[in-house]
Amino acid sequence: MIKPHMVIGVDLGGTHLRAALVNEDGRLLARERTASGSALAPEEALRRLTAQCRTLITAARADGARVAAIGLGAAGSIDRRAGRIVHSPNLPRLNGFLLAPALERELGLPVFLENDANVYGLGETWQGAGVGIRNWVGLTLGTGVGGCLIFEHQLWRGDDLGFAGEIGHLPVLPGGSVCACGAVGCLETLASGSALARGVTAARDRGQILGPALEQAADQGRITPLAVFQAARAGDSLACELFATLGWALGVALAGLFSVLGIRTAIIGGGVSGAWELFEPSLRRALRDQARMFDPQLARVKRAALGDDAALLGAARLALDALANRR
Amino acid sequence: MIKPHMVIGVDLGGTHLRAALVNEDGRLLARERTASGSALAPEEALRRLTAQCRTLITAARADGARVAAIGLGAAGSIDRRAGRIVHSPNLPRLNGFLLAPALERELGLPVFLENDANVYGLGETWQGAGVGIRNWVGLTLGTGVGGCLIFEHQLWRGDDLGFAGEIGHLPVLPGGSVCACGAVGCLETLASGSALARGVTAARDRGQILGPALEQAADQGRITPLAVFQAARAGDSLACELFATLGWALGVALAGLFSVLGIRTAIIGGGVSGAWELFEPSLRRALRDQARMFDPQLARVKRAALGDDAALLGAARLALDALANRR
Numbered sequence: 003m004i005k006p007h008m009v010i011g012v013d014l015g016g017t018h019l020r021a022a023l024v025n026e027d028g029r030l031l032a033r034e035r036t037a038s039g040s041a042l043a044p045e046e047a048l049r050r051l052t053a054q055c056r057t058l059i060t061a062a063r064a065d066g067a068r069v070a071a072i073g074l075g076a077a078g079s080i081d082r083r084a085g086r087i088v089h090s091p092n093l094p095r096l097n098g099f100l101l102a103p104a105l106e107r108e109l110g111l112p113v114f115l116e117n118d119a120n121v122y123g124l125g126e127t128w129q130g131a132g133v134g135i136r137n138w139v140g141l142t143l144g145t146g147v148g149g150c151l152i153f154e155h156q157l158w159r160g161d162d163l164g165f166a167g168e169i170g171h172l173p174v175l176p177g178g179s180v181c182a183c184g185a186v187g188c189l190e191t192l193a194s195g196s197a198l199a200r201g202v203t204a205a206r207d208r209g210q211i212l213g214p215a216l217e218q219a220a221d222q223g224r225i226t227p228l229a230v231f232q233a234a235r236a237g238d239s240l241a242c243e244l245f246a247t248l249g250w251a252l253g254v255a256l257a258g259l260f261s262v263l264g265i266r267t268a269i270i271g272g273g274v275s276g277a278w279e280l281f282e283p284s285l286r287r288a289l290r291d292q293a294r295m296f297d298p299q300l301a302r303v304k305r306a307a308l309g310d311d312a313a314l315l316g317a318a319r320l321a322l323d324a325l326a327n328r329r
Numbered sequence: 330m331i332k333p334h335m336v337i338g339v340d341l342g343g344t345h346l347r348a349a350l351v352n353e354d355g356r357l358l359a360r361e362r363t364a365s366g367s368a369l370a371p372e373e374a375l376r377r378l379t380a381q382c383r384t385l386i387t388a389a390r391a392d393g394a395r396v397a398a399i400g401l402g403a404a405g406s407i408d409r410r411a412g413r414i415v416h417s418p419n420l421p422r423l424n425g426f427l428l429a430p431a432l433e434r435e436l437g438l439p440v441f442l443e444n445d446a447n448v449y450g451l452g453e454t455w456q457g458a459g460v461g462i463r464n465w466v467g468l469t470l471g472t473g474v475g476g477c478l479i480f481e482h483q484l485w486r487g488d489d490l491g492f493a494g495e496i497g498h499l500p501v502l503p504g505g506s507v508c509a510c511g512a513v514g515c516l517e518t519l520a521s522g523s524a525l526a527r528g529v530t531a532a533r534d535r536g537q538i539l540g541p542a543l544e545q546a547a548d549q550g551r552i553t554p555l556a557v558f559q560a561a562r563a564g565d566s567l568a569c570e571l572f573a574t575l576g577w578a579l580g581v582a583l584a585g586l587f588s589v590l591g592i593r594t595a596i597i598g599g600g601v602s603g604a605w606e607l608f609e610p611s612l613r614r615a616l617r618d619q620a621r622m623f624d625p626q627l628a629r630v631k632r633a634a635l636g637d638d639a640a641l642l643g644a645a646r647l648a649l650d651a652l653a654n655r656r
Contacts (some may be wrong), residue, residue, distance in 0.1 A: 079622075137488055149589070153480070159591060161464055165622050166591025173585050173619060176502060183621035185584070257512070258500050262476070262586065264486060264493025292500060294510035295406075295492050 006067045009325075010058050011317030012051065013118070013310070014076040016040065016092030016145075019047070020310070021054040023061055023069070024318035028129045030311060032061045040092065044099040052108040059109070071112045073321035074102065075121030075313050077148070079164055085115045088164065091146070091182075114324040118313060119148025119167060120157055122306070124323075125316025126269055127152050130307035137265040139169065139256065142272035142306075143248075145227075146170055146182065147190040151263075170194070174254045192251035195227030195274050201244040202230060213238040231277050242280070249281030253288025256303065261295040271306025278305055333394045336652075337385050338644030339378065340445070340637070341403040343367065343419030343472075346374070347637070348381040350388055350396070351645035355456045357638060359388045367419065371426040379435045386436070398439045400648035401429065402448030402640050404475070406491055412442045415491065418473070418509075441651040445640060446475025446494060447484055449633070451650075452643025453596055454479050457634035464592040466496065466583065469599035469633075470575075472554075473497055473509065474517040478590075497521070501581050519578035522554030522601050528571040529557060540565040558604050569607065576608030580615025583630065588622040598633025605632055 008031070012021045015038060023032040034054040038047070059069045076096075079088040085102025087093075102113040116124075123140040126132040132140070136155055142148035149169025151158040160166040170190035171183050178187035179200075191197055202216055202225045212220060216238060219229040234241035256268050270278075282303075290298040306312060335358070339348045342365060350359040361381040365374070386396045403423075406415040412429025414420075429440040443451075450467040453459040459467070463482055469475035476496025478485040487493040497517035498510055505514030506527075518524055529543055529552045539547060543565060546556040561568035583595050597605075609630075617625040633639060 151590070161592045161594075163591055163593060163623055163627070165588070168588040168591070168622050171585070171588045171622055173581050174500065174503065176581060181621075185619045185621045254500050254503060258498070258585075259589065261492070261495040261498045263478070264490055264495070265488045266490060267488075292512045294508070294512045295495050295498055296490055300490070 007070045008062045008065075008067045009318045009321040010055055010069055010072045011314040011319075011321065012054070012072060012074045013121075013313035013317060014038070014047075014074060014093060014096075015313075016077070019050055019054065020314060021051070021058060022311075022314040022318065023058040024315060025067070026322065028315060028319070030314065031065070032058055033314075034058060038093060040094060042093055043095050044101075047093065047096060047099075048101070048104050048108065051105060055105070055109055069111060071114065071321040071325050072105065072109070073121070073317035073319070073324070074105075074113065074115045075118040075317045075320070076101075076115065077118045080115055080117050081164055082115055085113065087115070112321075112324070112328075114320050116317070116320050117148075117165070118142075120150045121316035121320060122148065122271060122312045123150030123152050123157055123167070123316065124319040125308055125312035125314070126271065126306055127155060127157075128319045129315050130312055131269045131304050135267050137263070138267040138269055139259050139263070139265070140167070141169055141252070141268065141270045143193060143195070143270065143274035144272040145195050147194045148272065169255060169259065172255050172258070174251050189251055189255045193248045193255075197248065198227045198230040198244050198274070199225045201247070202240065205240055210240065212240065216241065227274060231280070234277070234280050245277060245280035246284040248274075249284030250288045252281065253285040254292055256285075256301070257289050257292030260293060260301060266296065266300050267302045267304070269304050269306050271309075271312060275305060334397045335389045335394045336645045336648040337382055337396055337399045338641040338646075338648065339381070339399065339401045340448075340640035340644060341365070341374075341401060341420060341423075342640075343404070346377055346381065347641060348378070348385060349638075349641040349645065350385040351642060352394070353649065355642060355646070357641065358392070359385055360641075361385060365420060367421060369420055370422050371428075374420065374423060374426075375428070375431050375435065378432055382432070382436055396438060398441065398648040398652050399432065399436070400448070400644035400646070400651070401432075401440065401442045402445040402644045402647070403428075403442065404445045407442055407444045408491055409442055412440060414442070439648075439651070439655075441647050443644070443647050444475075444492070445469075447477045448643035448647060449475065449598060449639045450477030450479050450484055450494070450643065451646040452635055452639035452641070453598065453633055454482060454484075455646045456642050457639055458596045458631050462594050464590070465594040465596055466586050466590070466592065467494070468496055468579070468595065468597045470520060470522070470597065470601035471599040472522050474521045475599065496582060496586065499582050499585070501578050516578055516582045520575045520582075524575065525554045525557040525571050525601070526552045528574070529567065532567055537567065539567065543568065554601060558607070561604070561607050572604060572607035573611040575601075576611030577615045579608065580612040581619055583612075583628070584616050584619030587620060587628060593623065593627050594629045594631070596631050596633050598635075598639060602632060
């Protein structure tokens with residue numbers, strides 16, 4: 003009797019390493035979670051990941067199944083052929099680390115590595131808001147803005163240069179702020195969690211009087227995206243304006259991408275997308291104002307469906323697809 | 330004996346209707362050309378096209394071949410399934426005209442219709458600067474800015490909404506000029522022949538003293554892209570500045586598209602691309618400043634190779650591909 007195949011999907015996050023055992027139907031059967039943090043060293047990351055995977059391999063065995071491969075999603079730029087993390091903004095000590103081969107040696111299983119926003123796209127297209135949608139643009143709004151492109155139900159990798167779908171670095175406001183990438187006016191400078199926090203700091207620096215909630219957060223040195231979200235929910239005008247700008251920037255970027263790509267669907271996830279009602283109106287307004295190639299009524303801008311599970315399921319899907327391509 | 334297949338490729342231009350007999354190897358065997366013009370009525374366009382095609386069908390027969398299909402390229406928005414010209418900026422009386430079915434009835438041959446920039450992409454990918462390049466972005470700089478996307482050596486049609494590759498309508502300068510499409514700050518408002526001419530008029534309107542060549546052109550009501558080109562070649566500072574802006578806008582747009590698509594090649598054609606040396610430096614500078622996802626040295630920005638023949642060969646290729654898909 004052939005044992006059923008399972009895979010492990012791993013999300014290498016800046017605060018936690020999460021892993022899940024996933025079957026071929028996309029069911030999440032067991033989960034592991036352990037702390038990470040910006041000081042995490044490569045050897046320790048490898049040790050923790052190996053332990054998580056071993057626990058899940060044992061769980062699979064108890065189910066009469068075997069784990070066939072492991073998929074990893076990580077923020078930053080990835081050399082997926084080598085399995086190397088080239089630049090890791092959240093786990094900086096992993097920069098340059100050949101993670102996939104190291105984990106392969108520990109576990110004796112094939113390991114595949116991909117950018118986290120691309121993994122999100124694979125997850126949502128397999129089990130989430132992208133099911134059955136042939137072509138879509140994916141965005142993840144977190145500290146930065148991640149992006150992916152799903153074309154013909156597949157993850158688009160372009161010329162395989164080590165990045166694709168970097169929608170956060172589409173210029174939307176020439177002459178605007180300098181982005182973390184070094185360019186000017188990228189979508190990420192207006193539509194990320196960092197942009198929200200920076201917007202408050204900038205307003206304070208130019209002498210604007212903050213509302214009481216933001217003033218208190220500023221005094222405590224805690225102007226977080228969550229603080230801006232809570233202030234906006236309580237009606238703070240600066241916070242509301244920052245979310246309106248975030249929505250405007252998304253709308254401009256999506257109008258451009260829809261016109262260029264001739265497609266009509268976007269799926270938005272990531273932590274900041276939890277503030278949906280705060281930025282959706284201005285997003286739709288900008289889309290309507292900028293989208294002249296097509297009836298803006300046709301545009302479908304949807305919320306992601308899987309939350310954090312998109313990363314786990316997408317990493318699992320990455321492993322399944324890679325196995326299928328090897329055969 | 331099976332007679333060799335040939336096809337006819339037609340370019341419905343604003344000043345001329347051009348047609349060519351093309352064999353399956355992409356050789357252009359005979360050409361026809363007749364005047365068009367913005368007053369051209371649908372019946373007359375149909376009559377002239379029918380006459381051109383009949384001449385080429387006869388030429389094919391004399392060669393012992395037979396014409397199997399006809400491909401048409403036209404500016405504007407196209408309903409390619411119905412074979413209808415939806416909106417024709419250069420030949421406005423053809424708006425709404427079911428051109429392909431009408432020509433099919435006249436000739437008893439299958440006729441396929443596509444947007445002119447997409448046809449340019451098919452032509453260059455078959456016989457021009459795009460040969461052997463898996464993924465590229467195409468731009469045609471004329472009165473407006475046309476665009477196309479070639480993915481996996483194929484013309485990308487997205488969700489088949491009636492447009493794709495509308496790179497001219499990518500926003501590059503929010504708060505900039507209103508585009509012909511109604512949106513603000515599109516690439517076309519800065520990187521087209523119209524933008525060059527409008528830049529001179531705008532400078533004059535705000536009281537700027539024009540150089541002698543442009544002043545004379547303005548007095549004669551003839552501020553054409555060609556006049557701006559000639560003035561720039563002669564060192565006119567305003568004209569040079571307009572070409573530098575055109576290059577900057579192209580560089581910003583391409584940096585964004587390369588980052589989003591994860592590809593590295595663009596091929597630029599159309600009449601205004603003849604002024605290559607006037608805008609290339611600022612294009613490369615903007616690309617270098619904006620392209621942070623990848624080494625800008627990797628970017629390949631090439632001139633189109635086929636000139637006006639791209640439209641004829643691309644329309645022929647459209648017909649051949651459509652026949653192959655039917656079989």
